[in-house]
Amino acid sequence: MFKSRFLQLFIGLIVIIVGFSAWQLPHMPDDTVDTWTEEAEILQTEESGEDIREQIEKAQEELDEPPVDAVIDDVWKGIPGYNGRLIDVRASYENMQEQGHYAEELLVFQDVSPEVEYEDLPPTPFYKANPNKPMVGFVINVAWGNEHLPDILNELNEQEVRATFFLDGSWVRNQPRLARMIKEEGHEIGNHAYSHPDMAALSPEEIRSELEDTNEIIDATLNEQPEWFTPPSGSFNQEVVEIAHELDMYTVLWTVDTIDWKNPDTNAMVDRVVNNIHPGAMILMHPTQPTAEGIGDIIEQIREQGLEIGTISSAMDENRVAPSQTTEDNEDEGEGDKFWYNEEN
Known part of the structure; x- marks a missing residue:
């Protein structure tokens, strides 16, 4: 009987102490909670510079189109060259660093002239x-x-x-x-x-x-x-x-x-x-x-x-033909070394 009464008093005391401590803690504003949530999401989505660069280099293997030199073919005789379309790693990296992640639509391409033209x-x-x-x-x-x-x-x-x-x-x-x-x-x-x-x-x-x-x-x-x-x-x-x-x-x-x-x-x-x-x-x-x-x-x-x-x-x-280009003469365009964002951009 005595032990049971003592145990009840002890538990009651603990409840009072815990309630008092909770009342003393400051109330956390909703906007602070939202900020912590946003920062957590950013930490989850941000990629390191090394990760971005690795993905750009991987994209090079899939998307780079090297320039084609003009040649004299045994059958067709002269065949003109064609500008290549290569990913500019540095420009693409800088583009993506601002966004904090890799995205194919942020790749920057550069037209590169062939060594041999017609x-x-x-x-x-x-x-x-x-x-x-x-x-x-x-x-x-x-x-x-x-x-x-x-x-x-x-x-x-x-x-x-x-x-x-x-x-x-x-x-x-x-x-x-x-x-x-x-x-x-x-x-x-x-x-x-x-x-x-x-x-x-x-x-x-x-x-x-x-x-x-x-x-x-x-x-x-x-x-x-x-x-x-x-x-x-x-x-x-x-x-x-x-x-x-x-x-x-x-x-x-x-x-x-x-x-x-x-x-x-x-x-x-x-x-x-x-x-x-x-x-x-x-x-x-x-x-x-x-x-x-x-x-x-x-x-x-x-x-x-x-x-x-x-x-x-x-x-x-040798100028490349972009999908959106109209059928007009391109004689006034530059000779190559042109920059393009990905076509989706």
Whole structure:
């Protein structure tokens, strides 16, 4: 009885002491508790600088695209180079340090030029652009077909496409107004010889005359100096290529032919062209009725394949094509060493 009473008094005393101590402790404000919670969350999500750098280096292995040098292929002859797209480790690290964690969308990429560009190659013909570049070029040879040129130019303008028109010198002399119309629409001008000859059958003197006379009439009429030459009917030899190179022109041909000069069914022509399209394709056409009727469909279906369309210069240069880029000439862009945030940013 006595022991039981003593135990009850002892327990009661302990309860009083504990209650008094709790009353003496200061009340913790809600905002202090919230601050402690936020700091705990940050500590859980923040990564060390070493962790961030390791993840960036791992991303390099997966996402880096080294530059591709221009080469002379046994089959395709000259193939232009293509800028690489490499992760800039330092810029990416600084970007992520501010956020306190690694995130792929914070990666910074740098365009890097190849060591060998197409201008560095010895004289060689080009049939296509670099296959890594999601772009095609339009080769439009003009020596006749005046009645179809306005429709073709209107469609190109509506679709915001720039092409390269290779002009026959005698045609420019006889049709200066149409030649100016082509230039005023923003298209690139190329050399298509003067009298539509078989270039492979000419003497060196005749080859030079055909090219020089065409350049002179183009310069006098349009104030342009062509950078590209395409031989009539695709007939040429190495001497033609070398003389063109001496005149500061590169020789280009094509990988896809509309064969529009045979007046094919328009739908059949469009299907044949589109089914043979590939990255880097050069597409040959002329001012004909099938091309005037079908060029819009060709453009739309090429774009549906995720490919851009442009001039020969823009297709052949080393500049990368970004997914969001429009089909305009890139000749004024820098030569490389450009910085890009990840495409998701």
